[in-house]
Amino acid sequence: MDWLTSAAPVLAPAFGALGVIIGAFFSYRQVKRKGDTDERVALAQAKVNSDAAEGQTYVEAMKTVTAGFSSLLDQQRGMLDQQKVLLDQERTMHAQTVERVNLLEAGQLELTREVRQLQEEQRRDRRWKAAALDYIRDLRGLVAKALGRPAPEPPEEIAADVDVTERV
Numbered sequence: 001m002d003w004l005t006s007a008a009p010v011l012a013p014a015f016g017a018l019g020v021i022i023g024a025f026f027s028y029r030q031v032k033r034k035g036d037t038d039e040r041v042a043l044a045q046a047k048v049n050s051d052a053a054e055g056q057t058y059v060e061a062m063k064t065v066t067a068g069f070s071s072l073l074d075q076q077r078g079m080l081d082q083q084k085v086l087l088d089q090e091r092t093m094h095a096q097t098v099e100r101v102n103l104l105e106a107g108q109l110e111l112t113r114e115v116r117q118l119q120e121e122q123r124r125d126r127r128w129k130a131a132a133l134d135y136i137r138d139l140r141g142l143v144a145k146a147l148g149r150p151a152p153e154p155p156e157e158i159a160a161d162v163d164v165t166e167r168v
Contacts, residue, residue: 129161136162 004011140151140162154162 133161 136154136158140154143151153159
């Protein structure tokens with residue numbers, strides 16, 4: 001152990017220097033670790049910020065797409081509402097047209113019935129007129145024979161019909 005005592009003046013500064021070097025190494029290592037940790041934290045923070053910005057961009061893009069689709073849906077709803085209004089107008093016009101057609105058909109049926117009735121009345125009047133003219137002609141003939149002179153002239157209203165009948 002004597003050698004240790006004799007080496008003490010050399011060993012003490014060497015161990016002191018070694019302690020300083022080891023202390024500097026530990027201090028360096030601590031600073032390096034803190035720097036690495038700060039760098040990792042900064043990288044993680046940058047990544048988080050980048051991810052947040054990317055997420056925010058994605059959210060904004062989705063909002064834009066959603067707003068676009070909502071706008072498109074609103075336009076389509078508006079067009080559907082317009083089409084419903086047009087369809088309702090068309091249905092109303094169709095119903096009015098059907099009503100008019102039904103009214104015209106009813107009028108046509110009524111007119112057809114009236115025409116048939118008038119035709120029947122005309123046939124009846126023609127038969128009556130023919131019978132009346134035959135009767136008048138017979139009476140004129142009888143009056144002419146009974147009196148021995150010509151029968152009196154018929155009134156103006158029937159003169160043309162009576163003369164036509166006598167000629168026939």
